[in-house]
Amino acid sequence: MTVIDLESYEDALATYDPVMGLEVHVELGTKTKMFCGCSTELKQDANSQTCPVCLGLPGALPVVNEIGVESAIKIGLALNCEIAEWCRFARKNYFYPDMPKNFQTSQYDEPIAYDGYLDVQLEDGEIFRVQIERAHMEEDTGKSTHVGGATGRIHGASYSLLDYNRAGIPLIEIVTKPIEGAGARAPEVAKAYVAELRELIKALGVSEARMEMGQMRCDVNLSLRPNGTETFGTRSETKNVNSLRSVERAARFEIQRHAAVLNSGGTIVQETRHFHEEDGSTTAGRIKDNAEDYRYFPEPDLVPVAPSRDWVEELRKGLPELPRLRRKRLKEEWGVNEHDMQSILNAGAVDLIVATTDAGAPSDQARKWWMGELARNANETGRSLDELPVTPAQVARVAELVAAGDLNDKLARQVLEGVLAGEGDPDTVVEKRGLKVVSDEGALSTAVDEAIAGNAAIADKIRGGKVAAAGALVGAVMKATRGQADAARVRELILEKLGVEG
């Protein structure tokens, strides 16, 4: 393993200006592949979802998936792109067994969407506009398993095994124009862009865009030029950076690596690089073929796509509220600050909180449970919030029980714990576990009398006007009732019995 020299980030930025290009591939959530009727369901038996078209058998003819085209147009419109009046598919020829056809059906110089932008919000609230070059339709490749060799990597493998279930699943590739002017914030811009794009794709309903499932993958192209100059430096292309955090790390690493190479008088080689999740580094891959080496030519088996303006306008009308604007609206409705909103977003809790308020809970309660108890459970069990076996309606019911005084927070946590453990809905858990707040005044009164008798010194202080000391007695009562008392009512009783005004 060769050690890669890195310049410190600050020193790199003192001398150089980073320019980035981001290419994001989104696997669409269509039921079938882009050019044939094979199912796109994940995790099926190897080679159980193939046909003559996606296997590239002689005589097979592809036909494009209508929803694939529609999704591409929706993405283009949401990215403020022009939608082509007429465009074609192209064959991208290459020799690699991940496509049995020996080419990938893609689009070349006639993308369906072009010239757009996406505004992204940085952590301090600044809006950065990322220009979009194009979004085009293509298809995913098969999955290779490399056998032999030490690490399962392609190098040193003695042979490879191919599963073509994924070959032909619709992909939309979204390419930015060179992102200039981000300076030291380039890695942050890259992350914010991919995050915003993911939210947008989800809001459009065209893909679940789960990066950990490979439904959204990012290539980070990066070059440096000396500060104050215009000409772009040579770029490296870091492939398959598949989490938001990794996008930021990869950009940062490449800035530091490029700077070290350039400062030592070396030159950057245009190459693809592999990103390593473990330490955030990149290593050299293959030297990139030139575009002409792919010998692109118009796909003769697919007729041109010419979306009517009526169709495009109809799709435009159906676009959802943009995620950034929706977040801004929710932030105001919920009365939370930017930082808390960011945490909610990072936790993947926005839609769950909305659904919980739709089910009748006040937003502060919805936020409290999803971002508190449930986030903690999700974290501990390595699940995302939406994977937890609890519904927004159940969370709303818990909030309702608290508001009615039937549960206090401590009991509510136990109820949620029960729901998560599969003991049933909140009312069932309350019933089975006997979690009702003790509202029997007689029992409470007795408990309060006992607490006063057992803590005479504190009781005297309270009688003397030190109302704050009542907390200790409340604690004693709560302990005695194993947390099942309404703390506010206990406090009232204590003050009442000691003849003090609350």
Place this chain on the structure above:
Amino acid sequence: MPGITREEVAHLARLARLELKGEELEHFAGQLDDIIGAVARVSEVADQDVPPTSHPLPLTNVMRADEVRPSLTPEQALSGAPAQEQQRFKVPQILGED
């Protein structure tokens, strides 16, 4: 008319994974040159007003509904494979050692 060079043929051969000997490179360079020259005569006839044709029929927007159709069984899919393992197509080493 500029000729197809021996270097260009060697480059194409590499992309197409064809192993060509020295005299074959010369031979094909000449042949390819003749073919491209013949095809190029079309552009002498077609002026700016004639767009390049990629499809002979004036069709657009041939699409299918997003409905699942039966796939081949894995056995059928693999029936033409020269080699297979674990229900997958087995292919020779893709890259050599680093």
